[in-house]
Amino acid sequence: MEKPKKHIFVCCSFRTSGEPKGVCNKKDAPALVQYLDTEVNDRGMNDVMVSTTGCLKVCEKGPIMVVYPEGVWYGNVDEGAVDEILDAMENGEIAEKFVIMK
Numbered sequence: 001m002e003k004p005k006k007h008i009f010v011c012c013s014f015r016t017s018g019e020p021k022g023v024c025n026k027k028d029a030p031a032l033v034q035y036l037d038t039e040v041n042d043r044g045m046n047d048v049m050v051s052t053t054g055c056l057k058v059c060e061k062g063p064i065m066v067v068y069p070e071g072v073w074y075g076n077v078d079e080g081a082v083d084e085i086l087d088a089m090e091n092g093e094i095a096e097k098f099v100i101m102k
């Protein structure tokens with residue numbers, strides 16, 4: 001495997017026990033990860049890796065997606081937001097309307 005140029009983290013609320021509990025999980029983050037993975041593959045974004053995380057401590061704004069190396073945090077992410085965020089990434093831009101921290 002080559003080192004990815006970009007890494008997208010999606011909060012799935014996993015606890016250290018591995019148990020998925022929490023706000024983002026309840027807001028269907030796992031289904032969002034599947035959608036994101038499919039979109040990344042369909043778009044041929046081979047240099048992008050998608051990973052799930054435990055709670056990122058901004059639950060009230062979940063589901064949360066963080067993109068590195070830019071360090072941009074997106075909140076209230078749904079499938080439409082994923083589309084716009086990936087469009088922006090492909091253009092070397094940031095989807096400002098979903099940004100909660102950068």
Ligand code: FES
Pocket residue numbers: 011012013021022023024025054055056057058059060062063064
């Ligand atoms: S459960 Fe996702 S930020 Fe807390």
